[in-house]
Amino acid sequence: MSSRKQSLVRLVLTVCLLALLAGIVNCSGEDAEKLFQQGIDAMTANNQDEAVIWFKKALQQNSEMALAHYKLGEVYHKKGDIKLAFAELNRAIQQDPKLHEARKELAFLLVENRALDQAVNVCKQYLEINGDDEDIYLILGNSLAYTRKVDEAVDILKKGQTIYPDNTTLEMNLAKILVIKGDVAEGRSMMEKLAAREQDNITIQIALAQMYEKLERYDLAVMTLEASKEKFPQNPLPYFSLAQLALKKNQPENAKTIILDAEKIGIKDSRLYRMYAMISHRQGNSEDALAFFKKGVDVATDETRTVNQMILADYHTFLKNYKEAQNILESIIAEDGSKKKLKSKVVELFMAQGEFDQARTSVDSLLKEDSSDARGHFLKGLMMMQDKDVAEARKEFSKAKELAPNAAENQFLYGLTFMNESEQISITEISEALKKNPNLFKARLALAELYVKKGEFQQSLDELDTILSRQGDTDKLKKAIGKDADIIKVRALRIAILMKMNKPEVALEDAKLLVKTKPSDSAHIFRLAEIFYSMKKFDNALPLYEKLRLEKPESVKLLNRIVGVYMLKKNFERALEEVDTFLAKFPGNGTATVIKAKIYISQGHTDLAENVLVPEAVKGKDAAAIVMLAELCRNKKDNEKAVIYYKKALDLVPENVGIRMQLADLYLQSGQNSEAIESYENVLKVKADFLPAMNNLAFLYSEESKNLDRALELANEVARKLPENPDVADTLGWIYILKNVYSQAEPYMQQAIGAKPNHPVIMYHMAMLRYGQKNQQEAEKLIKGAIEKGLTGEALIDAKETLSAIIQSNERLFAATVEKDKGNADKAIVMLEEIQKSEGFNCEAAAYLGMLYAEQSKDITIALELAQKAYDTQPDNPLMADALGWVYYYQGSLLMAKQYVEQAIEKDEKFAPAHVHLGAVYIKKGEPVAARKELETSKSLKLSASDEKRVEKLLSELEN
Known part of the structure; x- marks a missing residue:
């Protein structure tokens, strides 16, 4: 084929291809328009779900179709999908800034969702880009007023009124805001003139009445509303406003009469019935309230029917009529497909009824249908928590938090899943949740409890006080406590914390308040008695304990307290009488027998105590009696018999950590380290995180100088939980010393000796650290101090051996320095080298040897190494600094020599x-x-x- 012919073919193909592409583009455009129109048709037919499908298809064909984004946003707005509506309307505006309908829809969306600052910005952009609009002036003015920019709001509404002089809504709102601003005369005059001019506009008449009410001119408000009743006899608004006014004046019966009067003349309005229902509810008449909520549904319009049904469902839920609530919600979902979000409420009702299998099935179905349902993930998380599957629960709460980042409850429960792993993460997450919703009671209470676990009592108290401060004044608080068990829990926790903080006087006021509120509650009375007892106000405590005993004569706890009072008052005879009376009524009570033994022991009659306890031990049923016998044997130095009793008690209660600890401590104190180790390990088998056992076990392993890795593991875990405890720091530091890891030991020993500078064992451990660091001078000083402070046992023997070694080393060093000072350098060098060889490294010997090597022109490199190592080991010792400087002098480094020698002078x-x-x-x-x-x-x-x-x-x- 010729080249010309080939060119012609290529041209034809190119033209055809271009034509084909043009056809495709035109086709796509036509398809997008058609799809968009089908979406509009679906909206007109009120088929919102279908409309969403068509608009999405249109956008698949043409993603830059601003009108489709706008209409999709409008549908989402109607469906209540706020986030999706916001996103689509924003896209529409970005693609076509002049699309005023989209910007206006966005303004309405923001106002409805109380995003008023954003609404202000959108309205200002509208006026700047799209021009004047009476609705926009109204939204902007009101939004400015609500965000406390009242002057700017007045200016905007005045401008809008100037442009739209016939818009009565603008004028009405301007009058209201003038009053808010403080221009009462101008605002009132404007509203009164408007009402006089617009006598057939009931909205304006009601607004005038509301203004009078705000200005506390109730007479004028009533007169205006009564006139509206006459003029608009079948309109419910005047009746509703009159009933509201009656409630404001604390006249609930009058409000109910007004509502019933409206009903008598044929006004059947859901708002009026809901108000009547709420009044009945507050009066405690739930049956009447339920009836009127039902009436509200019966008379509701098509537009308000769903809202009234949902309110009725909520009230059924409050009354625990879960099945009825479920039926209502399911009927709403069946009638209106846009209410699918209510499915999560149905799941909650299944959970409330204890139908967890059905709840799981429903929530799984809900999430399969819509994986972006935050509430669904939240509820699934709750179910996982109930199943104790914390990891899965955390995933669900995390997803809910991601989908609804502003929902405080999602973040609260997410934080709660970390409670047993990291208290700090829990505290951080729950604190963030409270920033989003400061009134989330459960979150604040959980935070208070977390602070208690960490021992941060003041922070816990602050959180509880915040809860109580949000309950209003004292009278309201008393009512709340009477009705709300959660508030009682807050008070009870607050009392417990105050007692731990040794503030019984403050706790007493809370306890009295609880008793005053519920005088018959035994828990409150007992709490009050306990506070009096702790304050040694026994005459106040005793009558309360005796009052409680009338209700619970079999209570050993109360017997113990009553006996305790008499013992503290030195009335031992009465104490014994109380126990004998109790045992006569309840013979064979082991705990009461133990109490009797305690009375004898307190008087020094250990033989009588033993006589009382032995029969109980023989029965082998009461561990407390057997343990007390063990303690008696222990006091008599009969450790062998004590061990037998402890073991017998453990046969009865093998999981009792306290008894296991007593046995282990006995072994420890009697020097039976192997048995003590085994016993402490047994404690940890029962309670793996029991810190006292872990710390003692770490100490024992270190004392025995065996299994140091296990000792280190235990000590590190204890230190993590008790970072401020000096004894724990000492144990951990000592283990590192035994492992010769002195750099790791240093901070822990510093912490321990800083807190307990005169503790003989800690002083000894610090001495051994310094000895290991070759700082014999400091080690000697610390060992002597430890011995003076009463060091005992194996530690004393080891300390004396170390001290003897240091003294011998000092004697050899002294002899070498004498030769040095005499000028016998060669002999001094030999003696110092012998010290280094026998001790591995001696700081002072190294310093002197380094200087002598330098002075005698021996290996200057070795001299510098010795002096540098001596200095690094004891940087605060002037000898070490001077020696290093002197060696530098002989090396010819005068600058370094001067620096270190001057440093020595600074030190001494x-x-x-x-x-x-x-x-x-x-x-x-x-x-x-x-x-x-x-x-x-x-x-x-x-x-x-x-x-x-x-x-x-x-x-x-x-x-x-």
Whole structure:
């Protein structure tokens, strides 16, 4: 084929391809328009779900179709899908800023959802881009007023009224806002003139009455509303407003009469019936309330029927008529497909009825249909929590939190899932939830309880006080406590915290309030008695305990308290009488027998106590009696018998951690470390996170110098839970010392000795740390201090051995320094090298040896290594700094020499060798005046014979 012919073919193909593409584009455009129109038709037929499908299809064909985004947003708005509506309307505006319908729809959406600051911005953009609109002026003015920008609101409404002088709504709202601003005369005059001019407009007449009510001119408000009743005899609004006014004046019966009068003349209005129902509810007449809520549904219009049905369903739920509520919600969903969100409420009702299988099935179906249903994920999370599947619950709450980030309850329950893993994460998440909803009672109470677990009592108290402060004044609070068990729980927890904080006087006021509110509640009375008891106000406590005993004569707890009062009052005879009377009524009560034994023990009659307890031990039924016998044996130093009794008690209550700890502690105190280790390990088998057992076990393993890895694991866990405890820090530090990891031991031992500077064991452990760090001078001082403070046992033996080794080392070091000071450098070097060889490393010996190596022109590198290591080990010792500087002097590094020698003087200005060495440095640097000053200073201090010779030699150098 010729090239010309080929070119022609290519041209034809290109033209055809372009034509085909053009056809496709035109086809796509036509399809998008058709699909959009079908969406409009579906909207007209009130088929919202179908409309959504068509608009989405149109957007698939043309994603830049602003009108489709607008209409989709409008449908979502009607369906109540706020987030989706907001997104689509925003897209429409972005694609076509002049699409005023979309911006106006967005303004309405924002106002309805109380996003008033955003509404203000959207309205201002509308006026700037799309021009004037009376609805926009009204929305903007009201939004500004609600966001407390009243002056700007007045200006906007005045401007709108100027442009639209016939718009009575603008004028009416302007009058209201003038009153809010404080321009009462102007606002009232404007409203009165408007009402006089628009006598056939009931909305304006009602607005005038509401203004009078706000200004507390109730007479004028009633007169205006009565006139409206006459003029609009079949309109429910005047009756509704009159009933509201009666309620405001605390006249509920009058309000009900007004509503019934309206009904008598044929006015059947759902709002009036709902008001009547609420009044009846507040009066405690739930039957009447339910009847009127039902009437509200019966007379509702098509537009208000669903709302009234939902209110009725909520009231059925309140009355625990869950089946009736479920039937109503299911009928709403069946009638209106746009109410699918109510399915989550149906799930809640299944849960309330205990039909958890049905609830699970329903929530799974709901999430399969719509995985973006935040409430569905929340409810599934609740079910997972009920099944104790915390990991799955956390996933569901996390999803709910992601889908509804502003829902405080989602974040609260998400945080709650961390309670047993990380209290801090729980606290952080719940605190964030409370920022979103400060009134979320359960979250604040949970936060208070978390702070109690952490021992942060004041923070817990602050949260509880916040809860109580939100309940209003004292009278309202008393009523709330009377009706609300949760508030009682708050008060009870507050009392418990105050008692832990040793503030019984403050707790007493809360306890009295609870008793005053519910005088017959035994728990409140007992709490009050306990506070009096702790305050040693026994005459106040005793009558309360005795009053409670009339209700519960079999209560051993009350017997114990009553006996305790008499014992503290030294009335032992009456105490015994109380127990004997109780045992006569309830013979064979082991706990009462234990109480009797305690009375004998308190008087020193241990033999009588033993006589009482032995029969109980023989029966082998009461562990408390057997444990008390064990303690009696222990006090008599009969540890062997005590062990038998403890073990017998454990046969009865093998899970009792307290008894296991007593047995382990007995072994520990009697020096039976192997048995103690086994017993503490048994405690941890029962309660794996029991900190006292973990700490003692870590200590024992370290004392035995075996299984140090297990000791470290236990000690680290205890330290994580009790980071401020000095004993825990000491145990952990000691384990690191035994493992020769001195850098890790340092911070823990510093913490321990900082808190307990005179504790002999901690002083000994710190001494061994310093000894391990080759700081013998500090180690010696600490060991002597520990012995003086009463160090005992194996630690004392080890301390004395270490002290003996340090003394011997010091003697050898002293002998070497004597030779050095005499000028016998070679002999001193041999002696110092022997010390280093026998001890591994001795700081002072290394310092002297480094200086001698330098002075005797031996290996300067080794000299520097020795001096540097000595300095690194004891940086605060002037000898080490001076030695390092002197070695640098011989190396020829005068700058480094001066730095370290001056550092030695800073640490101890009376350290004579450093002044000598600094003088030598200044001579080498050519600074004779400074050199002479340092050398003269050294002569005024204590110098060795060899240093005296060096000073004279250096001074003679200066003379020459």
